[in-house]
Amino acid sequence: MNFTTVWAVQCQNLEDKDFLDQLKARLVRSETQRVLRFRKSSDAVRFALGRALLRSLIISKGANKQFSQKAAWQDIVIEEDISGGKPYLSNNAKAHLGHVADFNISHDGEWVVAGVTPNEPVGVDVAHVYCPENMSDVEYISEFNLQLSSEEKEYLYKHSQQKLADFYRIWTAKEAYTKALGTGVASIDLASISVHLPPINGCLYVSANWQVTHLLQVATGTLDEGRYVYAVAKHPSLPLEFRIANIGDITLD
Ligand SMILES: CC(C)(COP(=O)(O)OP(=O)(O)OC[C@H]1O[C@@H](n2cnc3c(N)ncnc32)[C@H](O)[C@@H]1OP(=O)(O)O)[C@@H](O)C(=O)NCCC(=O)NCCS
Structure with a gap:
């Protein structure tokens, strides 16, 4: 059976x-x-850890498909366009890693998350739950009103x-959702997307x-x-x- 596989790892060695x-x-x-x-x-560690976690995840998924770890590691080349957009596997990597159609990475604070899929797009995001000490939750959330749909505001302010x-x-x-599509949040009217x-x-x-999209659904957790x-x-x-992975799951030697 095919899965969307996601690993999260906590890193306290950011410095x-x-x-x-x-x-x-x-x-x-x-x-x-x-x-x-x-x-x-700390930003360098988060970036490097994200890429290393992704490679470990891809190799682990490919292990039962007879990829040699050494060859696969070097084959996982990620490309990015200068103009931005979603990073993607090089053509050579795609040829070697037929079991990976898409991947995505996110990092915030001490956590790094990476996900892969054998087909169809995937997007991941992780965020530190934060509210400034001098604000109530509602005051803080209301700073994002322009990016929230009317249904989201109704739920948050009246029912949650x-x-x-x-x-x-x-x-x-x-x-x-926007990372799965590859747009990111910058070029999209976030209030037009309703969760x-x-x-x-x-x-x-x-x-x-x-319009309800049946293309993608979003699972969340803490x-x-x-x-x-x-x-x-x-x-x-x-x-x-x-899966919550350990730093030890990332081959470092
Ligand atoms: C960039 C963006 C996709 C994610 O930013 P973020 O929430 O601050 O950061 P996250 O840690 O969740 O995600 C970063 C990862 O997303 C991936 N990513 C970058 N651009 C992406 C895009 N357009 N779509 C999907 N994933 C993207 C990268 O793998 C990146 O990590 P890495 O560079 O360490 O490998 C999005 O929120 C955004 O649009 N930000 C505004 C800034 C922007 O547009 N930058 C690009 C202009 S050149």
């Missing part, structure tokens, strides 16, 4: 230079160059029993421009006892296989 050096060994040259451009070592957590579920769902809470069978349904929320936008026919 550890030796750890970053170990991660760098898991990158290809263009990624190593990008690591050098980060000003903050846990407004901040539900706001982050909606927000990460929107991010994951329907409460979930049905554990999944949220999304309507874009007021990490670290609710301090983080994640969302995975995926095709309804591909059940979610979610």
Whole structure:
């Protein structure tokens, strides 16, 4: 059976230079160059960890398909267009990794999440659940009113029993949805995308421009006892296989 497979890993070594050096060994040259451009070592670690986690996940999924680990690692070349857009596998990587059609990565704070699918697009997002100390949850959420649909505001302000957590579920769902499509949030009217809470069978349904889309559904969950929320936008026919990975699952030597 085919799945949308997602791994999440927590990293508390964000300032550890030796750890970053170990991660760098898991990158290809263009990624190593990008690591050098980060000003903050924590951003470099999150980026390097995201790419290393993705490779570990792809290799683990391919292990039962007779890919040699060494060959597969070097074959997983990720390309990005200068103008932005969703990173994608190089043609050579696609030829080697027939079991991966799409992938996506997200990182925030201490958490890094990566997802892959054998067909159909995938988008992932993780966010630290945060509200400034000098604001109430409602005051903070209302700063995002222009990006929320009328149905989302109705649910959040009138019905939700846990407004901040539900706001982050909606927000990460929107991010994951736009990341699956590859647009990102910058070029899209986020209020035209509406996430329907409460979930049905554990999944949220999304309507874009007021038409319910059956193309993608979004599963959400919490990490670290609710301090983080994640969302995975995926095709309804591909059940979610979610796992909290350990740093040790990422081959570092
Ligand atoms: C960029 C964006 C897709 C995700 O940003 P974010 O929520 O801050 O960050 P996340 O950690 O969730 O996601 C970052 C990852 O998404 C992936 N990504 C980048 N652009 C993407 C896109 N258009 N669609 C899907 N995934 C994308 C990358 O793998 C990136 O991680 P990596 O570079 O470390 O590999 C989106 O939110 C956005 O549109 N931001 C506005 C800025 C922007 O438009 N930048 C591009 C202009 S050149």
